[in-house]
Amino acid sequence: MSPVTGHLTVERIGATLVLTLNRPEARNALSLPMLAALHDGWLTADSDEGIRSVVLTGAGGAFCSGMDLKALAGDGPSPDDPVRARFRADPELHWKAMLRGYRPRKPVIAAVEGPCVAGGTEMLQGTDIRVAGASAVFGLFEVRRGLFPIGGSTVRLPRQIPRTHALEMLLTGRPYTAAEAERIGLVGQVVPDGTALARALEIAELVNANAPLAVEAVKESVHATAGLPEAEALERELAIGRPVFKTADAREGARAFAEKRPPVYRRI
Missing domain, CATH: 1.10.12 (Lyase 2-enoyl-coa Hydratase; Chain  A, domain 2)
Structure with missing residues (x-):
């Protein structure tokens, strides 16, 4: 099973639900349809007792380059679009989708290739286990654009990695290599490019074998x-x-x- 729902591909592999951000032409920038589908994916994982783990990854050699700035500026679906209607009905929907306002009870494993920056790095902090390809890039660039990393990073990042590293990432807005991300504890392991998903699925199988x-x-x-x-x-x-x-x-x-x-x- 591998249907495409908006900008998200959903696939069931054994007891693992694989959610793939699927806007490779935009380096998987977060769109409203993608966020709505992500929210549905988390709910599906938690409601289906046959699913024991979730893998979150991105298509086309990228994880996520953050929010689609055109969507942020209002250049998107028409006001009567059903996706926009969902966001009007639930103003917290985007936070739930990005794992800021929702914590799945099933373990979530991130498989990162390429850019995982801004909103991508923020969403990453809501995952439980993280694998990165050697060329993956991380960073919170918001301060460089006059913005604030409001996806939870000023709260979660200092709780997940040493405070000095968290503040350096937050205040400099510079990119981090996969090797740096592993060194400071943002990701658990680095693997050869193109193999992050395979390794994440291996970890998921180890999790799935447990009670x-x-x-x-x-x-x-x-x-x-x-x-x-x-x-x-x-x-x-x-x-x-x-x-x-x-x-x-x-x-x-x-x-x-x-x-x-x-x-x-x-x-x-």
């Missing part, structure tokens, strides 16, 4: 405890983690280990 309730609880705990005092965070961790031990999948994991066979998890 989905446990995986989702681990992700929830990491985010729910971020920034909390340690004692409070540990209490929250127990509240999230204890129920996992009571699941049938937890019993299946122990049984499969004892019987030296692969576990069969059923999300119960």
